[in-house]
Amino acid sequence: MSQQVAFQSPPLDRHHSLFLLREMLRIRRFEEKCAELYSATKIRGFLHLYIGEEAVAVGALQALEPDDAIVATYREHGHALARGVSATSIMAEMYGKQEGCSRGRGGSMHLFNAATRFYGGNAIVGGGLPVAVGLALADKLQGRPRVTACFFGEGAVAEGEFHECLNLAALWKLPVLFCCENNLYAMGTALKRSESETDLCLKATSYEMPAWPIDGMDVMACEEATQRAVLTVRSGGGPCFLEFRTYRFRAHSMYDPQLYRDKQEVEQWKTRDPIAVFQARLQELGLLNEEDLKRIEEDITTEVAKAVEFAETGTWEPVEDLTKFVYSEKVQA
Amino acid sequence: MTVEAKTVRITYREAMRQALRDALHRDPRVFLMGEDVGRYGGCFAVSKGLLEEFGPERIRDTPLSESAFVGAGIGAAMGGMRPIVEIMTVNFSLLALDQIVNNAATMLHMSGGQFNIPLVIRMTTGAGRQLAAQHSHSLEGWYAHIPGIKVLTPATLADARGMLWTALQDPDPVLIFEHGGLYNMEGELAADAGAVDIDTAVVRRAGTDVSLITYGGTLSKVLQAAEELAGTGVSAEVVDLRSLRPLDTATVLASILRTHRAVIIDEGWRSGSISAELSARIMESAFYELDVPVARVCSAEVPMPYAKHMEEAALPQVHTIVETVRQMVGSRG
Structure with a gap:
């Protein structure tokens, strides 16, 4: 197994640490509310929660610049929030309202936002990788020093598109950061039940790109590793591969009785909860007090409540507009 | 001059x-x-x-x-x-x-x-x-x-x-x-050929007795068939669809209003095909204009064989088009 790299952590900065904690908590509380709203049938369709994996998106996205691009999966609420897509527009999207970030055409699995270069919300496993390669190709051809971060689960590693894209990106030295979120289960199929070689970094290095496994439950480790990788990618060194070792605390979607894993295994991973562990660490170092925590939680409660209110008071797109956005509207000459 | x-x-x-x-x-x-x-x-x-x-x-x-x-x-x-x-x-x-x-x-x-x-x-x-x-x-x-x-x-x-x-x-x-x-x-x-429109069908040969509707590689065969038919006193109009989506139904219907007979020639298979779609549209919009039912000349429903005589037999040919039109015109008496 590839060894996780121990990064030399700089001394924790209080302001930044509290920011990282806040970002993870925003995602956690937002999604807890989503689960509640799903049960209340306010949100429909499929809903895939990121709870347990928050350190990955929050840590990794700190390393990106505003004009970098992100391609994510159907488990992307956390990435969208961490990227700066507003909680109000995400919640409205899940309600199917036209104030949603995809005008209610996408739903939970298809969050898009041009302003933050957030390219979805792709619900075909592996399907986002070729798009990320193309975005990076466009940047390279136009001489823009941008990075495209492409998130996908370890399940995507079994898809042909994974291998085609790692090869193409490495062959053409494209600025893609491949971010594999290894939560050990492709829906209900364990990694070891689907891969002859379970060391994912080995697969990436066979395509001649640097690859590092990272503790995906440690937000600082995620941030540092991504910063290091982004430096390589942005400087023209070609793609990098990061394997974030993480765990999904909740079911795959809301319809999953979780027959494929032991409760004990879930409980064991929960002792490594990225939020609880980071919070305890900050408290131990005297960087976080009860007052801070209270304020953060209160702010988030307000933000989530506002998002729900925004979604509730949002409007339904008129049915007459049904066939819009199939083709671009003709520009009147 | x-x-x-x-x-x-x-x-x-x-x-x-x-x-x-x-x-x-x-x-x-x-x-x-x-x-x-x-x-x-x-x-x-x-x-x-x-x-x-x-x-x-x-x-x-x-x-x-x-x-x-x-x-x-x-x-x-x-x-x-x-x-x-x-x-x-x-x-x-x-x-x-x-x-x-x-x-x-x-x-x-x-x-x-x-x-x-x-x-x-x-x-x-x-x-x-x-x-x-x-x-x-x-x-x-x-x-x-x-x-x-x-x-x-x-x-x-x-x-x-x-x-x-x-x-x-x-x-x-x-x-x-x-x-x-x-x-x-x-x-x-x-010598100065340039851009053309990509959303209209075009009448490649004017005629009065039957509309032969086709596209792509079959157009030349259909024009040959029309020439042969002209020798026997049947005036065939040939419509080249040019675009299958969007489908310029208006041009097809206008031709049928002149000829009152339609034969669709398509190298695709007939089941669940573009010829089936076109036939349905003609029936929806010009049923009472037709003197005889719409006819189709399509590829035989087999994977394409290698042997030359078998491949030729599988494809629409000038003589099958001519024969279909003769039967249709003859059926009117």
Whole structure:
């Protein structure tokens, strides 16, 4: 197994640490509310929660610049929030309202936002990788020093598109950061039940790109590793591969009785909860007090409540507009 | 006194190459990528010489990774380029079906109108060259089923020369199907031939007794059949659909209003096909204009055989078209 790299952590900065904690908590509380709203049938369709994996998106996205691009999966609420897509527009999207970030055409699995270069919300496993390669190709051809971060689960590693894209990106030295979120289960199929070689970094290095496994439950480790990788990618060194070792605390979607894993295994991973562990660490170092925590939680409660209110008071797109956005509207000459 | 229009003697292949050269000269965002488009010169020699003229950045040889390079075309289009992706044959395009159907066709809609895909995908289609069951099928009608993409079938030198530029100006994905049997077709083309529209059908031969509706590689057979029929006193009108999506139903109906008989000739299979769609539209809109039921001449429902006599028997031929029309005209008495 590839060894996780121990990064030399700089001394924790209080302001930044509290920011990282806040970002993870925003995602956690937002999604807890989503689960509640799903049960209340306010949100429909499929809903895939990121709870347990928050350190990955929050840590990794700190390393990106505003004009970098992100391609994510159907488990992307956390990435969208961490990227700066507003909680109000995400919640409205899940309600199917036209104030949603995809005008209610996408739903939970298809969050898009041009302003933050957030390219979805792709619900075909592996399907986002070729798009990320193309975005990076466009940047390279136009001489823009941008990075495209492409998130996908370890399940995507079994898809042909994974291998085609790692090869193409490495062959053409494209600025893609491949971010594999290894939560050990492709829906209900364990990694070891689907891969002859379970060391994912080995697969990436066979395509001649640097690859590092990272503790995906440690937000600082995620941030540092991504910063290091982004430096390589942005400087023209070609793609990098990061394997974030993480765990999904909740079911795959809301319809999953979780027959494929032991409760004990879930409980064991929960002792490594990225939020609880980071919070305890900050408290131990005297960087976080009860007052801070209270304020953060209160702010988030307000933000989530506002998002729900925004979604509730949002409007339904008129049915007459049904066939819009199939083709671009003709520009009147 | 009339000014004689200047024409040049040219093949369909050269017309297509001129269109590519023209596009590469006119727009620095345009580039061509696909298998063997560069060093090899294109598997059908369409892009021969372009690598030398435009260099490897703009004439990009790809690995045999249809999904990756078609998806990369989608990403590059979203990143501000105007990619032309070449796929060797329509049969190989099935390896990229995920990217074409799940991404190219849906992105604008899923994102609520935020991300359009100005991408052109060219590929060969059709039989007649003894290439058997994995290089000969006509699946363009399948693609015409999909909202979000456009499907073009240039059958003439002018369309080979003129459709590409218009397709590149389109904000949405356009698929161009070049029938493999047309590349060596030679004829006169206006010296100043340029862009043509990509959303109308055209009457290629006027007639009064029957409308023969076709597209792509079958057009020349249908024109021959019309010529033969004229010798026996049957005046056939020939409609070239040119685009299968959008489908210019109005031009087809206008022709039927003149002739009151319709035969659809399509190299695709008849079951669940573009000929079935067209037949349904004629029935929906011109049922009472028809003197006889719509007839179809399609490929036999078998995978394309290798042996020449069997392949010929599987395909629409001049004599089968003529025979179908004779029966139809005769049935009126």
